[in-house]
Amino acid sequence: MSNQEYVPIFRGNGVLEYVERDAPQIETVDDVLVQIEACGICGTDLNILAVPPAHKAPPGIVIGHEGVGIVKAIGPAVQSVRPGDRVVIANRLTCGQCDYCRRGLDNQCTNYQTIGTTIDGAFAPTLRAPACALWKIDPSVPRDDAALFEPLSCAVGSVKRAPFQPGDNVAIIGAGPMGLLFALLYRTLGAGKIILLDVAPYRLEFAQEMGMDAALNVTQVDAAAEVKRLTGLGADIVVDAVGNQMSQALQLARRGGQVILFGLRPHDNPPVNQYTITRYDLTVHGTFVGLHPFAQTIQLLESRRVQPSVLVTHRLPLAELERGVELMRTQQAMKVLIEM
Numbered sequence: 001m002s003n004q005e006y007v008p009i010f011r012g013n014g015v016l017e018y019v020e021r022d023a024p025q026i027e028t029v030d031d032v033l034v035q036i037e038a039c040g041i042c043g044t045d046l047n048i049l050a051v052p053p054a055h056k057a058p059p060g061i062v063i064g065h066e067g068v069g070i071v072k073a074i075g076p077a078v079q080s081v082r083p084g085d086r087v088v089i090a091n092r093l094t095c096g097q098c099d100y101c102r103r104g105l106d107n108q109c110t111n112y113q114t115i116g117t118t119i120d121g122a123f124a125p126t127l128r129a130p131a132c133a134l135w136k137i138d139p140s141v142p143r144d145d146a147a148l149f150e151p152l153s154c155a156v157g158s159v160k161r162a163p164f165q166p167g168d169n170v171a172i173i174g175a176g177p178m179g180l181l182f183a184l185l186y187r188t189l190g191a192g193k194i195i196l197l198d199v200a201p202y203r204l205e206f207a208q209e210m211g212m213d214a215a216l217n218v219t220q221v222d223a224a225a226e227v228k229r230l231t232g233l234g235a236d237i238v239v240d241a242v243g244n245q246m247s248q249a250l251q252l253a254r255r256g257g258q259v260i261l262f263g264l265r266p267h268d269n270p271p272v273n274q275y276t277i278t279r280y281d282l283t284v285h286g287t288f289v290g291l292h293p294f295a296q297t298i299q300l301l302e303s304r305r306v307q308p309s310v311l312v313t314h315r316l317p318l319a320e321l322e323r324g325v326e327l328m329r330t331q332q333a334m335k336v337l338i339e340m
């Protein structure tokens with residue numbers, strides 16, 4: 001196998017530098033080498049590449065975590081995958097030893113690594129990853145659906161937290177890739193109305209074209225009044241896929257309804273309308289990347305009842321990663337896949 005490959009290395013301060021490197025090799029007994037077929041650009045990648053960065057990553061790594069590929073080689077202790085298997089990546093590597101891991105709350109691990117954020121990721125022809133990070137997926141699942149496994153798993157993990165009844169009306173703030181994955185998921189689960197809210201016309205049109213019930217531009221309409229008009233009482237479930245929209249979310253929920261907080265904006269600190277939560281019996285769920293959502297996400301993708309590839313608007317070669325990032329940043333693309 002050829003040992004040289006050309007990969008973009010993150011240099012800090014928004015810079016990607018393409019260098020020739022030796023392809024990764026098996027180093028420990030539970031390593032797996034994956035030939036990456038495609039890797040999606042995530043909001044996290046945009047944040048890592050922002051200046052100043054909005055998400056930490058050490059200079060010198062290969063970023064990218066929404067990858068799908070074929071197992072090329074396995075270390076001697078690996079049992080869960082074989083060469084030739086198609087796999088997707090569960091990118092957070094938890095320690096198994098901290099107090100949270102030992103309580104089963106491993107999404108709160110205090111000693112984790114993340115493929116594509118703290119260690120080398122999948123914007124490269126070859127990924128080396130420990131077997132525990134890889135999930136086998138049936139080759140009948142189209143590549144571009146499998147590539148959205150990781151973001152879909154985050155939505156699955158989040159949705160699991162808020163008891164859902166068939167027919168529930170759902171309002172989702174943020175019609176980017178994450179908001180639309182929530183919408184696809186709730187549609188499959190049997191939601192009543194699904195209403196998307198955003199400020200970007202491109203995203204709202206996209207939601208409309210996907211057949212969602214309403215796509216509201218919050219700069220043009222009174223969102224709370226409009227959601228109430230569409231649903232009668234307000235939404236049974238509201239998702240904040242943005243990360244600083246809690247007060248808006250509380251206004252959209254019906255009395256006794258639930259609010260799922262999903263987006264992450266670590267530097268924003270919006271005020272909380274505590275009275276509204278108490279007076280109207282609202283339940284607010286903080287949800288972070290999901291707790292063991294992976295097996296169900298694989299089953300969902302293999303069932304083909306959720307086909308997240310409808311969000312993919314652009315497919316670019318690895319050499320055009322920066323153009324893909326720019327297309328997503330300027331909202332000229334919904335989801336960009338990098339093809340190896």
Ligand SMILES: [Zn+2]
Binds near residue numbers: 042043066150
């Ligand atoms: Zn992601």
Ligand SMILES: [Zn+2]
Binds near residue numbers: 098109110111
């Ligand atoms: Zn841990």
